[in-house]
Amino acid sequence: MTRLSARHRPRLWIVLVVLGLLALAVWINSPVVGRLFDRSGERVAALPAAAPFRAGQRVLMLSPHPDDETLCCAGLLQQAQAAGAQVSIAWMTAGDGFEFDAALTERTLKPGPQNMRALGNTRVGEARRAAAVLGVPAQRTYMLGYPDGGLFRLFTTNFTQPYTAPRTRADAVYVTGALTPGAPFTGEALEADITRVLDRVQPDLVLAPAPQDFHTDHHTLSYIALQLMSRRGQADRLHFWVVHGGLEWPVPKGLHAELPLTVPPLATRLPWTRVDLTDEQREHKLEAVRAYRTQTQIEPRFMEAFVRANELLSPQPLPESGSGVAASGE
Numbered sequence: 359m360t361r362l363s364a365r366h367r368p369r370l371w372i373v374l375v376v377l378g379l380l381a382l383a384v385w386i387n388s389p390v391v392g393r394l395f396d397r398s399g400e401r402v403a404a405l406p407a408a409a410p411f412r413a414g415q416r417v418l419m420l421s422p423h424p425d426d427e428t429l430c431c432a433g434l435l436q437q438a439q440a441a442g443a444q445v446s447i448a449w450m451t452a453g454d455g456f457e458f459d460a461a462l463t464e465r466t467l468k469p470g471p472q473n474m475r476a477l478g479n480t481r482v483g484e485a486r487r488a489a490a491v492l493g494v495p496a497q498r499t500y501m502l503g504y505p506d507g508g509l510f511r512l513f514t515t516n517f518t519q520p521y522t523a524p525r526t527r528a529d530a531v532y533v534t535g536a537l538t539p540g541a542p543f544t545g546e547a548l549e550a551d552i553t554r555v556l557d558r559v560q561p562d563l564v565l566a567p568a569p570q571d572f573h574t575d576h577h578t579l580s581y582i583a584l585q586l587m588s589r590r591g592q593a594d595r596l597h598f599w600v601v602h603g604g605l606e607w608p609v610p611k612g613l614h615a616e617l618p619l620t621v622p623p624l625a626t627r628l629p630w631t632r633v634d635l636t637d638e639q640r641e642h643k644l645e646a647v648r649a650y651r652t653q654t655q656i657e658p659r660f661m662e663a664f665v666r667a668n669e670l671l672s673p674q675p676l677p678e679s680g681s682g683v684a685a686s687g688e
């Protein structure tokens with residue numbers, strides 16, 4: 359090796375890293391690359407259609423945060439209502455744990471507990487507006503208001519002992535219009551609130567996050583929903599969706615309403631069914647996504663990437679073979 363080539367070696371690494379990052383950016387953002395390298399679009403086309411909705415059917419969406427109900431399911435919630443079904447939405451949290459979001463909306467570099475609580479109340483308003491866009495009236499929406507990012511604590515260490523959320527410094531439900539104002543941040547209270555909603559709605563179909571969803575609040579809600587519905591002898595009424603599906607899913611980012619929503623990498627072996635959206639349903643979905651101003655100002659390309667030709671729903675929480683374990687992503 360000459361001294362010259364040794365001096366150039368570090369630069370070669372830089373070039374390789376830059377090229378790698380460029381390739382990654384193209385993969386994430388280009389609608390063409392994905393179609394060239396995988397057959398996921400064909401796989402989606404071959405999936406069976408989801409069971410149609412019926413008049414009089416009662417559908418309950420369990421949403422961990424304001425926006426999940428829209429990202430996963432805005433199209434099928436519209437279809438349910440068009441078929442004469444009654445749709446209700448329950449949000450577990452107000453999405454008050456996103457510090458960077460509060461910094462932007464509250465115009466402060468270091469958002470304090472009051473700023474975080476203000477963000478929570480803003481997101482409650484956005485959630486109700488998005489629901490209205492999807493045709494779900496306010497009296498069929500339930501804001502539970504438990505801590506964003508805290509559901510796993512409630513499910514485990516804080517089932518009976520109130521949890522203090524680090525961002526809001528709240529240890530009880532504080533958001534305006536909550537189902538049970540002042541309820542302590544405990545798993546017990548959360549379960550009691552979900553049970554209240556189940557008793558009131560008497561759902562035939564419950565839409566919950568799949569155990570494979572990467573976000574901790576999401577898979578924790580999946581476990582809670584499975585437990586509560588099993589105790590009622592109604593676990594078969596649960597159907598599952600994914601929002602945080604792993605590996606930058608859904609790619610490409612941005613608005614590509616004509617492309618299929620592919621199967622999420624973390625849950626490839628779930629028995630997915632497909633719900634095809636009409637142009638009008640996609641337009642309403644985009645409108646509902648954009649009702650979440652606090653979110654779209656930060657990650658518009660992630661949010662809009664869910665507006666696709668189809669949505670996906672699994673009637674089972676685990677792959678049929680039983681070999682896949684949720685936590686390890688199958």
Ligand SMILES: [Zn+2]
Nearest residue numbers: 422423426573
């Ligand atoms: Zn979420």
